[in-house]
Amino acid sequence: MENYSTTTLKMTRVFDVAPERVFDAWLNPEMMRKWFFTLEGTNKVAQNNPQVGGSWEIVDHREGKDYRAIGEYLEIDPPNKLVFTFKMPQFSDTVDTITVELKELSKGCEMTFSQNIIVPHEESWTKSDIEKALGEYHDGSEHGWNLMFMGLKELVETGKVSYTG
Template sequence: MNNISTRTLIMKREFNVKRERVFDAWLNPEMMRKWFFTLEGTNKVTRNNPQVGGTWEIVDHREGQDYRAIGEYLEIDPPKKIAFTFKMPQFSELEDTITVELQELQQGCEMTFTQVIHVSQEENWTESDVEKALGETHDGSEHGWNYMFMGLKELVETGKVSYTG
């Protein structure tokens, strides 16, 4: 049985819109397909059942390959908090947990994004191998979310995403 290590990724972003608009972008399939693990031009599937115990699925088609992301909602507290699981079965059976918290600001809102990232250790890994894998997964996740959050900001503030990949 493999050991599992975790690392937590925390990111903050400010938006010049009310938090209800950002909250909706996380749950509305029409908005999700424009930024959430996909782009409108490459999206093949966007399914969402935004209730506790409900599931979501995104299938994105890039460079001749389908990428599928799935999860289940753990908590939905409009317009303050969403918590859900995240898994890409073609890469790993491990599920990460993502929490999105939205605070109102004087102007707009602030989003605090937290992802608990799980990495499975190989049998002969040393402590430095584990740290390297955790670091690479953390940095890769942060890089991907940075791009997604640019699209999210553009979508909620302008109504569209101009980035095409």
């Protein structure tokens, strides 16, 4: 794929728990199935091999369709940093890179999330088409992650997610 642009989504969240608890929620399949691209009631697959070079996979079933997200772990430094690839093969060949950094605070921790988003171009696109697509990919991703991070916060702070979609 030679014709594409990238945009970076950066988000910060604060949790009232130790960074180890948040880090674990990114890697523990029983926790992942409750918030990470899926919800417990719609999750079909939540599996991973949490080591550098290992893979992860989530399959969520919504409105009669399976949605599959996959990736590979690039860096794992508990409980400080996690870097992995993200791909949804049914929608695109693009592979985004996600970095999660956790910093201990006097009470709880701060998570800084960044996603390097690949936006493929269509042949006829003008510069304004590209800028519009970059904005749409960024805003759409931000909306999705915001909903997931609400579930993540509830999960790590209370042990369960009440949001059902």
